[in-house]
Amino acid sequence: MLNYSTSEENYIKAIYHLQQQDGNVTTNELAAELKAKPASITDMMKKLKAKKLLHYEPYQGFSLSNEGKKVALGIIRRHRLWEFFLAEKLKFTWDEVHEVAEHLEHVSSKKLIDKLDEFLGFPRVDPHGDPIPDQDGKIETSRQVCLLDLPFNKTAVVSHVSDQSTEILELLKHKHIGIGTKLEVKKKFSFDNSMEVKAGRQPVFTISEQLAKNIFVKYGA
Amino acid sequence: MLNYSTSEENYIKAIYHLQQQDGNVTTNELAAELKAKPASITDMMKKLKAKKLLHYEPYQGFSLSNEGKKVALGIIRRHRLWEFFLAEKLKFTWDEVHEVAEHLEHVSSKKLIDKLDEFLGFPRVDPHGDPIPDQDGKIETSRQVCLLDLPFNKTAVVSHVSDQSTEILELLKHKHIGIGTKLEVKKKFSFDNSMEVKAGRQPVFTISEQLAKNIFVKYGA
DNA sequence: ATAATAATTTAGATTTGTCTAAAAATATTT
DNA sequence: AAATATTTTTAGACAAATCTAAATTATTAT
Structure with missing residues (x-):
């Protein structure tokens, strides 16, 4: 390469x-x-x-091209491993890791990245819930959908929030939802399109249509 | 900055x-x-x-300038912390760390480096024995070590000779070594712990273990 | 189908970092 | 101190990555 x-x-x-x-x-x-x-x-x-x-x-x-995709997956592998390192080892918050990883990803020593991977315990997803390609560029393919469209009882990972306002972030923080949070839809109410959701072992809680509209999750694999 | x-x-x-x-x-x-x-x-x-x-x-x-030195010390701090990380955490050997650190050192997020420092436990020297500058650019200036322990290719200045016998002085005089002479270790031989040393532009010459043991040098960053 | 609009490409300029070859300044030798 | 050699700088060129403005191609609307 x-x-x-x-x-x-x-x-x-x-x-x-x-x-x-x-x-x-x-x-x-x-x-x-x-x-x-x-x-x-x-x-x-x-x-x-x-x-x-x-x-x-x-x-x-x-x-x-196929070659281009291979190169892309190599870069993404580096980016996501560094993000994992920053969050897991250096205690960066999930919203801080991206910018620093943007720079670290361009250090292209294969040995460095493979050893980093090993040091981190071969993580399969980064702090945003995105899958990390392996040494051969293989990557778990998962689909991103709006939380409104997530099927019942499917564990999904919050992968993206469209609105970046302080208001939505305040609400997400309150509900302990961030990129990487695992969610499962338990009920939907057609009256107001609100839904009941479970996150890990927390008790079930409610999400409004307006909020769900802005949350995107990845699931399947 | x-x-x-x-x-x-x-x-x-x-x-x-x-x-x-x-x-x-x-x-x-x-x-x-x-x-x-x-x-x-x-x-x-x-x-x-x-x-x-x-x-x-x-x-x-x-x-x-003073500003230039501050910038330099920032770069050296990043380089040496990454070297420490590579050796200590990723199990690179000491001769492999330099090249990779040459690239990592240019990622200039202060937060990244300060958190890395903390993660590593605030190490004071890198795997080559060179001191690591702190957040404020302070660096252990010159350390006196036995010539036997001087890292390769580090210019050091002879600061002390333990033995004061005429024999050692005769030998030192012959080799044009005195207090203040600048030296650089080029090779070490484990067979007899002899070493090859360079002083200024003179050709490389050999120093025995017995002699090196009695020579102390100071070197800086 | 033709004109209007939008998207894309080309042509030429700019900045950064490098180079070669020639000129100028400094250092060395006789 | 003059001649010679070495070091350093200048002048001009080039590649990478970007830009602006103009030209070209494609799309859309009448």
Whole structure:
């Protein structure tokens, strides 16, 4: 596996995440994701195509090649292992780990990462509940759905919160819900679309429609 | 404290190490250390001078300002804490830690480093025996050790000779070693604990275990 | 189907960090 | 102290990664 620049790695990672949702990725989408101008995207797409990391024809969008996906999974592996390390060993809170891991992920020593993995006890998910790819780039595939759509009695992990207002965070904190919290839907009430939910061994509690709408979970595997 | 590029940090660190030995650092010295061309050094020196990290007048060499030293000590702190982590927690051998730490040291989150320090139990020396600067950049300045215990490639200054016999003095005189002589250990042989040592630009020469045992040196960061 | 709009690419500029080759300053030797 | 050698700096070029503005292609609406 060759080495890629920090910049190239950031593009590859962003494409990977976008194509998980959309399939084919467009120039503007990627520009928005990376906070760069569309012209910069085109430049980099040419370079990554030349390196055979993606399929790209002018004006047709792009998607990672198999090689590109392998590279992406390597970066994601590093990112998530560092996130786990930061939360588990250095006692960072779940909302602080991402930014630091963004930098650590670009240190690309395979030996470092494999030993870190071992030191951490081969964790399978990061503090946000996202699965960590193994040495061979294999990753547990799980689907992200809105909490409103989660089937009954399926254990799922909170993976994303759309609204980032202090109000929602206050409420989530009060209910002890964060990224990574395991949830199970026990009842739904059609009158107000509220639901009763269980988290670990806590007693069942209620979540309003407005709140559930903003919580996304991952389940299945 | 502002942020500096990886490249700037590497220059600052290299100057710090060179000026520990020589005081004023020259363009060619630094070029050799960094495996870069002298022209590149001059370019960077102008930039670092503009940022007030060093004192520099054309043709006169350069040395770090107080601010520059503070930056250097921050980088060295990060490097040595990562080295300790790699050796202690990830079970890297002492000769493997340096290269990986060269990359990790450039991740410049203060919170990360202070929490890492705490996680490691506030170690005072790295796996090579070099002191680790604290949060405020304070570093154990010079430590006196027996020449037998001096790490490789560390410039040290002879500070004391235990035996005062005419025999040892004759030998020291012959080898041009006295109090104040700068030495660097290049090789050690476990067979007879003899070592090869360099003093300034003289060719490498050999010192026996019996002699090394009686020589004490001081060395810094 | 054609015009208007939006998305994408191209062309050319900028910054950072590097280089080579030539010029200038300093140091050394005779 | 002049000539020679060494060191350092300058001048100009190049690659990577970005940008702006203009041109091109694709999409949408009439």
